Amino acid sequence: MSDISCIYEMSLINENDSLKQDILNGKALDILLILLSGAKTVKEMGKELNIPSFSVQLYIKRLLEANLIKITDVKVIEGKVEKSYDLASSDIEILNNLKANCKGEDGKKNLELSAQYMASLTREMIRNVDEYDDKPHKIKAYFIKADKEKMVEFKNELDELFKKYQSLEDMDATNTYGLISIFAPYKIK
Amino acid sequence: MYDILSVYLENGLRVVMHKVPHVRTMACGIWVGQGSKHESDETNGLSHLIEHLMINIDNSNNSTFQKLINEITSEGIVYNAGTTKETTSYFFTGLSNMLEKCLQTLASIVIDNKGFTKELIENEKKVVTQETISFYSSFNQIKERMSQALWGNVGIGRIIVGSLENIKGAKPEDLENIIENSYTPGNSTLVVVGGIDYQKTLDLIEEYFSRWEDTTTRPYKEIVDSEPGIYFNSGGSGKSTAVSIGFRCPSFMDKERLNIELIANMLGSVSLESRLVQEIRMKRGLAYNIGAFTSFYETRGTLGFTAVCENNAVSEVVKIMVAEFGKAKTEGFTVKELSRAKKVLETRTLLELDDISAQLRFLGRCASSEKLFSLEQEIRTIKKVSNESVEKTLQDIFVESNLGFAAIGNCNVDEVISLLTLD
Numbered sequence: 001m002s003d004i005s006c007i008y009e010m011s012l013i014n015e016n017d018s019l020k021q022d023i024l025n026g027k028a029l030d031i032l033l034i035l036l037s038g039a040k041t042v043k044e045m046g047k048e049l050n051i052p053s054f055s056v057q058l059y060i061k062r063l064l065e066a067n068l069i070k071i072t073d074v075k076v077i078e079g080k081v082e083k084s085y086d087l088a089s090s091d092i093e094i095l096n097n098l099k100a101n102c103k104g105e106d107g108k109k110n111l112e113l114s115a116q117y118m119a120s121l122t123r124e125m126i127r128n129v130d131e132y133d134d135k136p137h138k139i140k141a142y143f144i145k146a147d148k149e150k151m152v153e154f155k156n157e158l159d160e161l162f163k164k165y166q167s168l169e170d171m172d173a174t175n176t177y178g179l180i181s182i183f184a185p186y187k188i189k
Numbered sequence: 190m191y192d193i194l195s196v197y198l199e200n201g202l203r204v205v206m207h208k209v210p211h212v213r214t215m216a217c218g219i220w221v222g223q224g225s226k227h228e229s230d231e232t233n234g235l236s237h238l239i240e241h242l243m244i245n246i247d248n249s250n251n252s253t254f255q256k257l258i259n260e261i262t263s264e265g266i267v268y269n270a271g272t273t274k275e276t277t278s279y280f281f282t283g284l285s286n287m288l289e290k291c292l293q294t295l296a297s298i299v300i301d302n303k304g305f306t307k308e309l310i311e312n313e314k315k316v317v318t319q320e321t322i323s324f325y326s327s328f329n330q331i332k333e334r335m336s337q338a339l340w341g342n343v344g345i346g347r348i349i350v351g352s353l354e355n356i357k358g359a360k361p362e363d364l365e366n367i368i369e370n371s372y373t374p375g376n377s378t379l380v381v382v383g384g385i386d387y388q389k390t391l392d393l394i395e396e397y398f399s400r401w402e403d404t405t406t407r408p409y410k411e412i413v414d415s416e417p418g419i420y421f422n423s424g425g426s427g428k429s430t431a432v433s434i435g436f437r438c439p440s441f442m443d444k445e446r447l448n449i450e451l452i453a454n455m456l457g458s459v460s461l462e463s464r465l466v467q468e469i470r471m472k473r474g475l476a477y478n479i480g481a482f483t484s485f486y487e488t489r490g491t492l493g494f495t496a497v498c499e500n501n502a503v504s505e506v507v508k509i510m511v512a513e514f515g516k517a518k519t520e521g522f523t524v525k526e527l528s529r530a531k532k533v534l535e536t537r538t539l540l541e542l543d544d545i546s547a548q549l550r551f552l553g554r555c556a557s558s559e560k561l562f563s564l565e566q567e568i569r570t571i572k573k574v575s576n577e578s579v580e581k582t583l584q585d586i587f588v589e590s591n592l593g594f595a596a597i598g599n600c601n602v603d604e605v606i607s608l609l610t611l612d
Contacts, residue, residue, distance in 0.1 A: 006326045007424045007597065008353045010233075010342050015602075016423040026603050042416050052589040053416035054338070055606045080415040081341060 013061040027051060028059040032068060032087065039072045039086035060085060125178050135175065143186055158183055191565045193552070194387055200403040201375035204394055205556045207382045207548065207563065215288050215383030216549035218280025219295050220557040223371035225347040226274045226486075227409055232363065234321070234351020237272040239364055241313045242305050243298050244270045244279055249309070251301045257294040261287060267546075274336075274345045275486055276557050282546045285384040289393050295379070296397040299372055304365050314356055321350045328431040328497055331595055332482050334420040335435040335493045339593035341414030345486050370407035374398070378556045382549045411488060417593035421602050430598025431497045434510055434609070437591040438483070438490035442560050447534070447570055448582035449492050450483055454530040455522050456513060457481025457494045462529070464517070465494060468509050475502045475509075487558050492586065503600035507608050514611060518587045521580040535571050538564055588612055 007014075030049055034040060040048075046056045063069040064085075073084040129137045158181060165179050194206045223236050242248070246258050262268065266283035279298050281291040305313075324330055333348045340346030379398065381390055417437055439445050457465045459480050469475050476498035484491040498506045522530075541547035542564050555562040589611045596602060 004326060004328060004427055004597065005424055006322050007330070007422050008321070008325045009422070010230075010337075010348070010352060012337065012342065012418060012420050014422040014424060016599075026607075042418075046416070052592060052609065054419040054592065054594050054609070057416075057418040058421070058602065058606060076412055077415070079410065079412050081343060081412055082415045 013058060026059060027055065028063055031056065031059050031063060035069060035085065035087045039084040041082050041084050043082075045085075122180055125180070136177075155183060191563055193561050193563055195556070195561055196391065198374065198395060198398055200399065200401050201373075202398055202401060203378040203556065204391065205378060205380045205552060205561065206385065206387055206390055207380075207552055208385055208387060209383050209545065209548070212384040212545065213285055214283065214545050215285045215291075215381065215385055216280060216282040216545045217288065217291050217295060217379070217381040218278055218549055218553055219299055220276045220278045220378045220380065220553045221299065221372055222275065222376040222406070222409075222557065223277050223367065224273050224275040225349045225351060226344045226411065227371065227407075228347055228351065230342075230352075232351075232355060232367065233347055234317075234353075234355045235359055235363060235367055236277055237350055238313065238317050238356055238359055239367060240270050240272045240277045240279075241317055242309065242364070243277075243302050244268070245305075245309060245313060247309060247312075248302065248305060250305055251297060253301060254294065254297040257290060257297055261290050261294055264290075266291060272349055274347065274349060274484075276553075278550075278553055280546070280549060280553070282549070288381070288385065288390065292381075292393050292397050296401070299377065300398075300401045302372075303368060304361060307361060310359070310361055310364070314359060317350075317356050318353060321353055321356060324350050325353075328429075328478075328597060331431040331433045331495050331597060332484070332493060334422075334595040334597065335433040335495075335593060336484065336491055338420035338595045339417045339435050339437055339491055340489070341418065344411050344413045345489060346413060369404070373404050373406045374401045375403060376406040378553065380549055380553045380556055382552060383545050413489070417591060419593065419602075419606065420595035422597050423599055423602075424597065427598065428499055429497050430500050430503050430596055430600045431495065432503055432507060432598075432600070432605075433493050433495045433595040434507070434514075435491055435493035435593045435595070436586050437593070438485070438492050438586055440488050440490055441485035441554070441558050442562070443490070445578075445582045445585070446483075446485055446490065447567075447574055448579045449490065449586065450534060451527065451530045451574060451579060452517070452583065452586075453481035453483050453492055453494075454533055455526050456517060458530075458533070460533075464513050465496070465510060468513060469496060469498075469506055473505075473509070475499075475506050500599045503596070503598075504604055504608060507605050511608060511611065514587050518583045518611070521576055521583065524576060527574070527576055527579060531571055531574060535568055538567050538571065542568075 027049055031045055034045055034048055042053050042056045042060065046053045049056070060069070064071070067088050069085050070088045071083050072086040075082045126139060129139065162179070162181060192208065196204050198204065225233060225236060228234070228236060246255060248254060258268070261281065261283070264283065264287055266281050266287055268279070268281045270277070270279045279295060281294065283291065337346045337348060379394060438449050455463060457463050457480055459466065461467070461471060463481070465481075466479050469479055470477065476496045478495070478497040480495050482493050482495070494510060496506050496510070541551065548564060551564055592609060592611060594606060594609060596605065
């Protein structure tokens with residue numbers, strides 16, 4: 001077989017920067033969302049997403065490299081190494097309110113299904129703006145250069161605003177609204 | 190009629206002898222239970238370095254060995270050594286009248302080599318480093334990478350040649366520690382094959398190996414990753430990519446092993462008749478190098494298929510491979526295909542029967558798995574394989590939960606893994 005440049009690294013995934021896909025490409029976002037309900041093994045994630053383990057492992061490696069997830073537990077069960085993964089930061093709290101309101105097996109399943117389709121929910125909400133333009137809505141994205149301390153302050157204000165939004169829930173109301181907040185550092189190339 | 194004799198010396202050394210009538214040649218070797226699966230992240234590669242040092246004729250710390258190896262090679266004895274994931278072996282082949290000297294030399298290798306001079310170690314580290322660089326600079330490493338993907342970078346997933354850093358940084362005490370804890374009679378098997386007399390051979394073995402002190406072998410508990418995974422390295426800016434699709438399989442001694450060997454042959458042997466060669470090379474011209482490999486261990490095994498193709502053809506090649514696995518799983522193989530594959534395997538085994546060195550390696554391989562199995566028995570078992578039993582094996586092996594993937598080169602790995610669907 002042909003000669004290639006020497007590859008002596010033992011790591012299982014080694015990608016050139018030029019080949020690296022968007023970090024949330026493929027099933028990576030689904031994995032992040034699945035982990036919202038707690039730490040999980042590769043097997044558990046594969047089962048929930050209905051994808052094989054090798055596929056989960058590619059995205060896990062990328063998410064680990066991006067410090068979005070971490071290994072929380074390593075167990076050896078009957079000679080097999082089982083690692084559990086969890087979100088690296090507790091500040092990723094999408095759909096936590098839904099989680100709190102979901103009780104029992106069905107609730108848990110609904111929560112996970114909802115979480116998996118968070119990305120498509122976002123797209124759906126943007127489409128709904130046009131269809132229901134008589135109802136209140138706001139879609140904004142703004143990128144700024146700012147001081148870290150001021151951003152910490154703003155994050156706290158955002159938390160308060162989110163709490164206020166959550167407190168407005170009225171189970172008898174007929175309309176459902178969604179608020180998705182993403183506030184994070186952004187590197188402009 | 191054939192016979193295999195297995196006995197244990199008082200110090201725990203297992204001795205396996207197989208007399209081949211009417212031959213004037215013999216082969217003898219010793220298998221020590223020390224391979225890459227027994228290593229850690231810090232020692233990966235050192236079993237192989239030790240193998241080089243143990244059989245180094247410049248080892249001035251062991252003048253007995255130097256004298257003996259000089260004598261036997263002058264008489265035409267061919268010697269070799271090998272490191273696998275599970276064992277390190279040293280073996281000699283030649284005329285039967287040289288058996289005593291060969292046994293004496295083997296004893297000196299495993300009993301007297303407790304340490305090496307710094308100079309010898311430093312020089313051999315350079316040699317092993319060159320061998321290792323050469324291995325990691327070739328697409329041939331795809332099989333080892335497949336194993337790594339299937340089992341993780343632990344146990345049998347560890348690469349035999351190991352880490353360049355470990356080799357370069359190995360200290361004499363690191364090597365001595367491995368030798369002291371694994372080169373023990375209880376962790377070794379001595380095999381003698383050929384024109385031998387059982388009692389005389391056993392007497393000689395007792396004479397030279399009884400002095401081997403029965404010390405404790407390091408404990409070992411095999412671990413692997415819970416799930417098969419993926420290996421991907423986009424290193425290199427070449428135009429080709431090496432891909433491999435592999436499956437977790439049962440062990441060397443499992444009854445399905447020969448079925449798996451036959452499946453490997455029918456689907457991916459390098460001969461132009463195999464299905465993957467037909468579909469990928471002959472019909473579409475997508476790859477030149479296509480192959481299949483099997484690796485069987487004490488408790489597990491690997492079945493892998495490989496191809497080297499242009500970067501932009503990877504997805505198509507993988508799609509064809511997956512389609513062929515699916516087709517084999519649902520339709521099985523024809524009677525003609527199986528009959529041909531059995532003949533190929535039978536011929537290969539019969540050729541090994543005529544090769545005393547191959548017989549030794551096979552017996553050593555079996556004996557170090559704590560089982561005895563001869564090439565003669567192997568031929569009987571091949572003949573009994575049926576289409577039904579192969580089909581059952583296909584159902585057991587070709588499932589996504591057994592599947593791993595490895596690639597070296599520039600390909601769209603996200604796209605490729607989405608194509609790997611079997612169930």
